Amino acid sequence: xxxxxxxxxxxxxxxxxxxxxxxxxxxxxxxxxxxxxxxxxxxxxxxxxxxxxxxxxxxxxxxxxxxxxxxxxxxxxxxxxxxxxxxxxxxxxxxxxxxxxxxxxxxxxxxxxxxx
Amino acid sequence: xxxxxxxxxxxxxxxxxxxxxxxxxxxxxxxxxxxxxxxxxxxxxxxxxxxxxxxxxxxxxxxxxxxxxxxxxxxxxxxxxxxxxxxxxxxxxxxxxxxxxxxxxxxxxxxxxxxx
Numbered sequence: 716x717x718x719x720x721x722x723x724x725x726x727x728x729x730x731x732x733x734x735x736x737x738x739x740x741x742x743x744x745x746x747x748x749x750x751x752x753x754x755x756x757x758x759x760x761x762x763x764x765x766x767x768x769x770x771x772x773x774x775x776x777x778x779x780x781x782x783x784x785x786x787x788x789x790x791x792x793x794x795x796x797x798x799x800x801x802x803x804x805x806x807x808x809x810x811x812x813x814x815x816x817x818x819x820x821x822x823x824x825x826x827x828x829x830x831x
Numbered sequence: 832x833x834x835x836x837x838x839x840x841x842x843x844x845x846x847x848x849x850x851x852x853x854x855x856x857x858x859x860x861x862x863x864x865x866x867x868x869x870x871x872x873x874x875x876x877x878x879x880x881x882x883x884x885x886x887x888x889x890x891x892x893x894x895x896x897x898x899x900x901x902x903x904x905x906x907x908x909x910x911x912x913x914x915x916x917x918x919x920x921x922x923x924x925x926x927x928x929x930x931x932x933x934x935x936x937x938x939x940x941x942x943x944x945x946x947x
Contacts, residue, residue: 757922757937758876771934803874816864816928817883820935822876 718742719823721806727829728796736791736826738806745811747789748820749781752803764789765811796830803827834858835923837938844913845946851898852908852941854923862928865906866935867897871919879921882906913945 719740728734738747746765750758763771764783772781778800780792789806807820836855844850856865867879882890882897890897898907910917923938 755920755940755942757939760934763934805874805876807876814862814928816860816862816926817881818864818926819866819878819881821878822868824873824875827874 719806719808719821721804721823721826723826724824725827725829727831728793729831730796730798732796733792733794735793736804736806736828738789738791738808738823739787740808740821740823741787742808742821743786743810744808744821745786746809746818747783748807748809749789749791750805750807750822751800752805752825754803758805762791793828796828798830801828801830834936835925835938837923837941839941840939841942841944843944843946844910846915847912849909849911850913850943852910852921852923852943854906854908854938856904856906856923856925858904858925858927860927864926865897865899866924866926867895867906867908868922868924869917869919870922870940876922880908910943915945915947918943918945 722737749761752758761775762781767783778795782790803825805825806823809818809820834857863884865882869877880892880895882899889899894911896909920940920942922940924935926935
């Protein structure tokens with residue numbers, strides 16, 4: 716089973732709202748990722764958690780705050796977003812039990828975020 | 832310099848025919864992995880196939896095969912017997928062994944349309 720789940724599927728929020736995106740995997744993977752994807756563009760890496768510790772932050776604005784409460788769960792807390800933050804947010808996970816170059820990422824279905 | 836290049840923004844193929852999607856890459860790392868993902872309009876990134884830099888044989892997964900030409904630094908995806916459900920955006924991605932550990936580099940994608 717290579718399933719990564721994400722909730723909600725769609726989210727509309729105002730610029731003053733606080734909301735959270737949730738990602739879950741039960742494959743025993745030890746690395747989890749957040750990506751942002753604009754229409755017709757490749758995904759852009761935001762954050763990487765490896766063994767529940769933040770290992771990569773791609774200079775993401777502080778209005779995005781990731782959290783990894785346990786090895787199966789990854790959250791992305793959103794606060795004071797801008798309309799240009801509207802995008803598809805994808806979560807992914809990978810096993811990390813082999814070399815990085817062979818480590819396949821499995822993606823969730825994404826959350827389509829609209830910021831008004 | 833772009834590390835992954837997909838030169839075909841859009842491709843058309845007749846149903847039941849084979850199609851090749853091009854991908855060239857650039858790395859000085861001897862250890863790397865190449866991945867292809869399919870992204871339908873629903874948004875989910877679906878892992879299709881993986882090729883390791885040390886693999887002697889071209890990877891195959893059902894109707895998908897990877898034409899790996901290491902000297903030319905190309906990793907083209909071949910889809911045989913195209914189906915209407917193959918219409919989607921396809922991304923080529925690379926993970927390097929030493930450089931940029933934890934990050935995947937994606938190409939700009941190719942939109943494939945299968946005609947009935």
